[in-house]
Amino acid sequence: VPGRDWDRAVELVSSAEEVALACHISPDGDALGSTLAVGLALRAVGKRVVASFGERGFTVPRLLRFLPGQDLLVDPDDYPAAPELMISFDAPTADRLGELARVAGKARELVVVDHHPSHVGFGTLNLVDPGAAATAVLAEELIRRLGLPVDRDIATCLYAGLVTDTGSFRHSSTTSEVHAMAGRLIATGLNPEEIARELWDRSPFGYLRVLGLALERVVLEPETGDGLGLVWTYVTRDDRAAYGLPYHEVEGIIDVVRRTDDADVAVILKEDDGGAWQVSTRSKGGIDLSRVCATLGGGGHAKAAGFTSHQPVEQTMAAFRALLRRAA
Template sequence: MNVGDEKVFSEQREKFAQVAALIDTATEIVICAHTNPDGDALGSGLALAQLISQHWEGKHVTNLLADNDPVPRLYRFLPGADSFVRASSYEGDPDLFIIVDLSVASRLNQAQAVLERSAHVAILDHHPSTMPFGDVALIRPDAAAAGVIIAEFALAMGATITPDIANCLFCAIVTDTGRFQYQNADSEAFECASMLVDAGASPSLISLNVYQSFRLAYLHLESVVMGRIVTFEHGRIAYSYATRKDLERTGALPDECDGLIDVVRSVEGSELALFLKETPDGLIRGNLRSKGDHDISGVARAFGGGGHKAASGFTTDMGIDATLAAVLPLMRAVLAAGPGESPAPIARQLSLNIDREA
């Protein structure tokens, strides 16, 4: 949040008060983020659960996983990571369902059923949303991470940020800013990170676990992905992929692939990057990145996904080759639209073409 933006600050403060009021009247509370959770989703959810448990008496808080997959290996060091419950096995009827790092119900996957039987819903998110829902929806696309919003909620409540909470939130911010390398690494993110370190967060602990603890199997997969990188449009677009057979051959785990988009993104001269991963069940998960002012989110939306201008994702069942054939023209359209211009009309037209050809 920009210093001096009193209107935004006032609106956020009002939303925080509304979320707090929902927590006040709730006993059974669940917190859940999007399917295939990343460091921001997991860290923010864990921090919020601990915050509620320590600041409000008599609350039973459960962190849900939207999928049946376990917590990704790189994030199992986070305090409370072993407390997650799969949404498919949760049978309660919550008084309050808090969604973090997400504002689209369909991306809750199996947790959507829990959402539908919850008495009240609150959203704390930083992804652009055209159709917010719930009793309270605090959506700040200018925030670098959901972790920033949770940290500011803690401060607004006058809660104590313990070292465990601080580590969860620091992980959330570090991972969503790409170690403070992405375009969203603004002064608010740095100020929040500084505050969290003062509260007991350990940057070295986060770095060791998230960025310096890769299994050899993953590094072998990374070499395969690096060898496959292709560029076109005079090097402005770069892409690569990993198949199910690649994972089987190297022994890498699907949840270890999240950082491979940054390998593709690192190509000199590239402005847009794409990485595709084939999952064990045959689905294709795509990660998209933009280095500059190009808005890549319209490409993800064309395939039912979403995200930010500079970082988005989607899932298809089209196979690697068909997905590449469909996505790459949209990426070319983003370049043609120019920096700062919305490629949405082009993306919508191309998505219609995809639907007709399917």
């Protein structure tokens, strides 16, 4: 991100009295963490702040409820209709803002803070760096350039973003700068053990049963194109209903499926409450899944991407397999 864009962002935020923040629907730790971090920092200096992830009658996913600053969140219906200044976090396209996509089009100034390579620059100012490990990295820089302090609560939000998007400091995005940032955040007194537990180790018992169903069905296809192994499975709405499991509880199953060394590409199809299939894909090799998923109407990063499908599982996999062969 060029220095003049940062300067302009600092100008816009400093001169605004009210700031409307937003992140993508079905927020993860990076989206909500970045939003709440900046929200807390701006509220601390007396700005009026509202935040939302564009879902009517929203509920914050259980694993993100420990994040400080949730009192900043409002329903999309209570969000300003045409904000003076809106800041969007972790969304590559306006439609990822759900109900707030239309508001984004009406904001006088729209600052887009993001790290997706598939982003389309839908802001009046785009602070977009595909090289950033997380949007939280850019959120921290914005707070720093505004000259605002990062207290333990703000650090907790930023750390949640950093640890989520780097896969607990395992992905290729994990650099010395990432660890330096983690060090700065931990120095505020936050507890990494507590955050890791909140994010990953507080699943309801039914999660284990549904994970069992997903693993029972798992398929390994060793010959998908250029020696590219493909491992995949699915979880239905009925699987979750049998154990009273909300959709967001199954989002981490992909991290189990991708563990096998016998496949470079891992896929899980998750049926949401509306009956649509949310497809998560992961790659260990050189294949760029953000391009494959973009062809199917989604997007993401080279090694972690996704899309939504309204077709039956087998049909979706046939389409994905064909694109994978072509991309290999």
